Amino acid sequence: MRHDGAVTSHSATVEVVEPPIPDRVRRPADALRLGIVVLVLVAAIALADVAVGTTDALEHDIALATSGIPRLLLQLVGWLSGIGVVVLPLAVGADLIVRTRPMQLIQALAAAGVGALIVIGLSALILDGHLGTVAAALSRPLEGGRTDPLDAVIVAMVALLTVADVVGRQWISPVAIVVVAATVVTSFISGASTSLAVFCSLLLGWLVGLAFRFGFGATSTRPPGREIAEALIAAGIPLTRLELVDPDDAGDRRYRGTTDSFLVDVQVMDRDTFGLASGRRLWRLLRVRSGSTRKPALTLRTELEHRTLMGLALAQVHIPAPRPVAVCEVGPFSAVIAYIDPTGTPLSELGEDLDDAQLALIWRMYSTLQRRRIAHRGLGPYTVMITDDGRAGLRRVGRGDIAADELSLRIDTAQLLTTVGLAVGAERAVATASAELGEDALVRALPLLQPLAMTRSTRTALKEHKEMLGALREEIERRLPAEESVEPVELRRVTLRALVTVIGGGIAAYVILTQLAQVDLGQLVATANLGWAVATIGCAVLTFAGASLVLSGAVSLRLRFVRTYMTQLAVAFSGLVAPSAIGNIALNTRYLQKSGLQPAVAGASVGVAQLAQFSSYFVLIIISGVLAGTGPRASFTPPAALVAVVPIVVLVILALLAVPKVRRLITGRLVPRVKIVVPQVLSVLQRPRKLVQLLGGALLLDMSFVAALVCATRAFGADQPVAAVAVVYFAGAIIGSAVPTPGGLGGIEAAMSAGLIAIGLDGGTAVSSVLLYRLATYWLPIPFGWYSLNRLQKIQAI
Secondary structure (H helix, E strand, O other): OOEEEEEEOOOOEEEEEOOOOOOEEOOHHHHHHHHHHHHHHHHHHHHHHHOHHHHHHHHHHHHHHHOOOOHHHHHHHHHHHHHHHHHHHHHHHHHHHHOOOHHHHHHHHHHHHHHHHHHHHHHHHHHOOOOOOHHHHHOOEEOOEEOOOOOHHHHHHHHHHHHHOOOOOOOHHHHHHHHHHHHHHHHHHOOOOOHHHHHHHHHHHHHHHHHHHHHHOEEOOOOOHHHHHHHHHHOOOOOOEEEEEEEEEOOEEEEEEEOOOOEEEEEEEEHHHHHHHHHHHHHHHHHEOOOOOOOOOOOHHHHHHHHHHHHHHHHHOOOOOOEEEEEEEOOOOEEEEEEEOOOEEEHHHHHHHOOHHHHHHHHHHHHHHHHOOEEOOOOOOOOEEEEOOOOEEEOOOOOOEEOOOHHHHHHHHHHHHHHHHHHHOHHHHHHHHHHHHOHHHHHHHHHHOOHHHOOHHHHHHHOOOOOHHHHHHHHHHHOOOOOOOOOOOOOEOOOHHHHHHHHHHHHHHHHHHHHHOOOOHHHHHHHOOHHHHHHHHHHHHHHHHHHHHHHHHOOOOOOOHHHHHHHHHHHHHHOOOOOHHHHHHHHHHHHHHHOOOOHHHHHHHHHHHHHHHHHHHHHHHHHHHHHHOEOOOOOEOOOHHHHHHHHHHHHHHHHHHOOHHHHHHHHHHHHHHHHHHHHHHHHHHOOHHHHHHHHHHHHHHHHHHHHHHHHHHHHOOOOOOHHHHHHHHHHHHHHHHHOOOHHHOOHHHHHHHHHHHHOOOOHHHHHHHHHHHHHHHHHOHHHHHHHHHHHHHHOOOO
16 A cells, blocks of 8 residues: 545545556456457358348348439548548547557557458458358459458558547547548448448457457556545545555445544446446346346446435435445546445354344344335345344445336345355244245245355355255245245346257258258249148148147046147247247146146146157157168168167267266156156056047147148158158157257258258258248147137136
């Protein structure tokens, strides 16, 4: 630490103690922007590469739209661009010199030069054909060659302006916008670059500038403690001393302010490090469902107002917490809040010393927050405390919400339960919470007892007490009635399953779009056989009859066929928002419960139906595979690759089963379901009529799907063997069930198209056949499913 001098006001002299502020700083916001720019740039080139024809047509439309602009106006824009490109860098350089930032000027010029060199290198690679079809996306043919795939002027200028950080400069910022816009317009309208080339040039220039700015650091705009003290004195805080206690408190600077009569906790938000906390909240927002995390503030003023509001809200309900006494801006790039903090001991230090009376005070304080709909979002072990005068309080105002939604309040309950549990154990935590909040509040919080819902400090503490969340769940479940169950809540917005969905869907979309580019859909539709198309729809209708028979055969009571059929249509509609297996289980179980079955029996019956479908599927895929692999000499001759793959897959499965964790996972998930399903299977086996319904419906279901795909191929003139088409269907269905998208979208289309091509169909016919098949079996039933779902809900059948 060093003494940074003294600040003299009308009534006091302030001693400021803090280390020197670094001249340069790496802004977290720059790293975030850099990542976003890279993603957008790659996505734009990839999309244009796939849809070259679409971008050409779009560019042609833009050219036609701008062809009517008066020539004089275009000439003026061109002159503005030419003059601006020369004058603007000179003005930026002069501005940086005046502000005594020569190093920033050197870096800005270096960024511009590097940007131009990158353009030269990339242009050579693209035009020489080393980057595949990117040349067709970024340039257009000319008589003597092709247009430039990137604009070096735009790249260099944007890189220079980014490193120079002209945003917010009174006159340079608007002038820079006008000059860049004029350069972009003239580059496109003159035909020197395509619209995509211009867009990518802007992104590449920004990317180079951000890389330089983050790599070398930007000039610090953080005000020193002296200016902060001046601002607080002007706001009415009679400071005598200001000392820096934490230079990085989640992106803020924290000072301890001293007056003649009280201490103040001073929190300074700087633009240079503001993105750190906002970036963490953005990452959490991307990972966690909406409502369970607050959106990051985009400006200092927004964050300043929110923290102030939270502090005032806590003060209004008389909860001991930091109380804001001064709020102000310090220069154009920083803001400060001064709090008067209550004194006390956090739960992390009290631990087992907490008595039941103190725990009751904590839960009463929290009950007050719940009644006032205040979500704190930070009830960790270091935040909740017992004050020196024996009250329950908070050491931080939190970054929650006023008038919070139900999910946020439930998460707060889960957080505080875990915090108290870490201090005094799960049993006392649940017992005292139940006494003050009631068991309903604990039941609502039960699904949210998961690490993702906790604060960072709580997650750190849980690493040493890994059993705590499980103990809390067990303690709450012990208090539940035996027949009551709690539905889980998925907090993660981005899960591994969702990530696989996005990547797999992107790959599938690429495959399908590539194949569609080779298809003349108009000609194929015109030549399609209407009779086979109608037959495809008829087979799709039979699939729902098969599913209805399967469900009817899996239960002992008599189900109404029409209602059961409508339920299967409703299952098809639910496939729009969830993977098919999830909607199938949920709706069928609900339907059986409404039909009079007990919940356990309904769940077991749905399990029996799925077992029958799997058995049918397994038998038919073996038969189809054998028939498809039978050659002219009536011998089974599967491909050599398949012969090699099957034993490898079996070995992998056996190797996995040799792992104890995998065995425990399978035992924990599979054995309980088998115990539930077996009694129902035995019940069905004792009724031959039900058994015929069950197995007959399963065979009808799968055979109807196969027949639908066969009819779809016949509609476009294909004559491949039924067995081969059946193998394609089963392979596509397997992939569709593995891809966690609604209805297997993307995965089924890509797999079936590739499979049909593999058995001899051309790309256009294969894609068209799959589209007709999916239209009949997936898309057309959706409106009928919507009607069925609403009708069944209206008559309380589900």
